[in-house]
Amino acid sequence: MDMRNSAMDSPPSRTRRRLLGRLAAGSFAASQAATAADLLKPLEIAPSSRVPGAPVLDHPYGVPSPYEADVVRRSARAWPVPGAASSMTPLADLHGTITPNGLTYERHHGGVPDIHPDRHRLAIHGFVRTPKLFTMDDLLRLPSESRIHFLECSGNTGSEWNGPSGLPVQLTHGLLSCCEWTGVRLSTLLDEVGGLAKPIDAANGWLLAEGADAAVMTRSLPLERILERALVVYAQNGERLRPENGYPLRLIVPGFEGNTNVKWLRRLKVVDAPLQTREETSKYTSLLANGTARQFAFEMDAKSVITRPSPGHRLTAHGYYPITGLAWSGRGTIRKVEVSTDGGANWRLARLDGVIHDRALTRFRADWQWDGGAAAILSRATDSSGYVQPTRAELVAARGLNSQYHYNAIQQWRVETSGEVRNA
Amino acid sequence: MDMRNSAMDSPPSRTRRRLLGRLAAGSFAASQAATAADLLKPLEIAPSSRVPGAPVLDHPYGVPSPYEADVVRRSARAWPVPGAASSMTPLADLHGTITPNGLTYERHHGGVPDIHPDRHRLAIHGFVRTPKLFTMDDLLRLPSESRIHFLECSGNTGSEWNGPSGLPVQLTHGLLSCCEWTGVRLSTLLDEVGGLAKPIDAANGWLLAEGADAAVMTRSLPLERILERALVVYAQNGERLRPENGYPLRLIVPGFEGNTNVKWLRRLKVVDAPLQTREETSKYTSLLANGTARQFAFEMDAKSVITRPSPGHRLTAHGYYPITGLAWSGRGTIRKVEVSTDGGANWRLARLDGVIHDRALTRFRADWQWDGGAAAILSRATDSSGYVQPTRAELVAARGLNSQYHYNAIQQWRVETSGEVRNA
Incomplete structure (x- = not known):
């Protein structure tokens, strides 16, 4: 698999193509419910059971499936200065809270040194x-x-x-x-x-x-x-x-x-x-x-984002969809996450996975019945200090528009009647 | 880096060589305390600061440092049947409780199928x-x-x-x-x-x-x-x-x-x-x-093992050493881990890291002042059901010696006066 090519391909279009391939790929992807009669007959032997599989010790350090070759870090832009770049974690394709080391985001200002x-x-x-x-x-x-x-x-x-x-989301939230x-x-x-x-x-x-x-x-x-x-x-x-x-x-x-x-x-x-x-x-x-500088603003304020469905995903049929995403706070633990599917008019509590760790990603989940209409899905985190993730308007009112840093506003994804999900 | 060569090299000797290289490598590895005067002078510029570093997007899916090329899965033996093998996690070289995916142990009976x-x-x-x-x-x-x-x-x-x-330990406990x-x-x-x-x-x-x-x-x-x-x-x-x-x-x-x-x-x-x-x-x-069979013994009983120091590591000077290892139970959480440095005559409580997850690895840690004498270091886990990890004698008394499965006895490592650590 040629990682270089997949990394250099235009990221949003490739992400979208891949996810369309996954979620709406015609003959295979449509939900298929066999009849009970078919299933009570002996199942056919799987093609992969008819041939010996591959050995593992060729890969004493394992690698992902070739079918996952486009789940890689990507950069949102070309970097003008040699040696200064960043690459972003493919959040839309990840599950849970741990980021595998090969996909952990990185930013470097002078390249990666070789240190014995x-x-x-x-x-x-x-x-x-x-x-x-x-x-x-x-x-x-x-x-x-x-x-x-x-x-x-x-x-x-x-x-x-x-x-x-x-x-x-990889290119908006993947750092x-x-x-x-x-x-x-x-x-x-x-x-x-x-x-x-x-x-x-x-x-x-x-x-x-x-x-x-x-x-x-x-x-x-x-x-x-x-x-x-x-x-x-x-x-x-x-x-x-x-x-x-x-x-x-x-x-x-x-x-x-x-x-x-x-x-x-x-x-x-x-x-x-x-x-x-x-x-x-x-x-x-x-x-x-007001022209003054906000210096040494170390803590990352509470924030959340829906990673699925997110832009590039496409809903293929009306009905049930799980909404899931990540929440985190630089000031402690996540106390709650609320989700809206109507642009913020109504909110309900999301479930939080398992043990909540201090200053760690927390996975949230909510159930959604999509009626096929246009929708706008959002999430809002509250941390253990009581701080509530702001709207964009609230954040801009407090900080203005002169800075590129510490943007933690509520993020909205639009779901079109076609099922397409867009950052719009 | 040639993974195949490192995997096919004799595992224990290579592990030992590598760790000796790490822990007792003459000119570099000896603990070095510079004088205060030296350190209050401006530090020399790091050689790696004098040259541009490498780009990252050559590795949109990242790989380990070449200096860690011998931290790989290994098999304890040659497997006689094609397609049936296992490879083991290098526990002595790992830290914390999460196993990176590339080093997760695996066992297969018919090779690895290729499934779209x-x-x-x-x-x-x-x-x-x-x-x-x-x-x-x-x-x-x-x-x-x-x-x-x-x-x-x-x-x-x-x-x-x-x-x-x-x-x-990779080849005794690495599955x-x-x-x-x-x-x-x-x-x-x-x-x-x-x-x-x-x-x-x-x-x-x-x-x-x-x-x-x-x-x-x-x-x-x-x-x-x-x-x-x-x-x-x-x-x-x-x-x-x-x-x-x-x-x-x-x-x-x-x-x-x-x-x-x-x-x-x-x-x-x-x-x-x-x-x-x-x-x-x-x-x-x-x-x-007694000739009867123990079938459907699903749960893995509570167990622990010291991963550092362990065979292949070598203590280089008298004084303080941290003892650390892993504990787990298929019946719940780990309640406590005790450590002995005198062959089991005396035990003391180890510290447990962070949040204890149900049916997950738990990292334990204990402090040890090595006096340079021969020692025997052991760990003993107790789980939330009250079950205590048995000695080998207790386990053999209960199960006999006819089975290769479910061995969970206390594991002892001997520390020689030379600093060598052995499974003996």
């Missing part, structure tokens, strides 16, 4: 009592923990600031993933360097995190707000980090905008004030309508 | 009111749910029935994985076919599950014990099932031995008694010491 794990070092210095360099083996010898958390780029869904973009991360708590590492040095304490200290990539990605983080939750991680979904997700080491700051979760992490320096790096002045700061 | 999802059908018939065929699209239009559950082959750890095998599964509840599907037909009800009915592979894998399952929990799933860790894990459809019976989670699922027939298929007579039944 035996040569990598993490320096912890600045206002700490005993600055130290850590090898990867040193880090593996420290107490660790695993937690499931979402990651979202602060630019995610920026396409919708000026109204519906027409894009499918979003959720993995189980394993690593060492920041607080454990600070204990390893003897703790903070005067005059710095957790209440007034900041932390500079620096990546070993060609962009030397650097962010300043307020210690008090991250100390108990931040992890320095080496594994995602069980295995070591993928190269584009920070191999061999990255920071995870649960709930904070993606870029602060510095990848290829080589340095943590305790400082007494934010360092006003490029990534917190010229980028990742929002210009408000 | 648009042509696949699931038949539900037998003692049901309205037998039906379901397409994949039909299934995607039904209410679904996602849950995290372990899967374990009933033959897992069979290598240890006669005492320590010398094998590393074990844990994923987030998404699909339709069995009870929902039975509603879709009008419910059970008289004289069958949930209390006396059995369910025949049949695979579309060349082995036509078939198992009989007691309806009452699986009705509320079993799922017919199409996705694992977010994406569609991998081919070797049942693409496009499989049964998940949480807590039941792996082979009952029938892959490439094509048929569910409600019957009035178990059908005594090949897989429940000549295989997957245990001969006890």
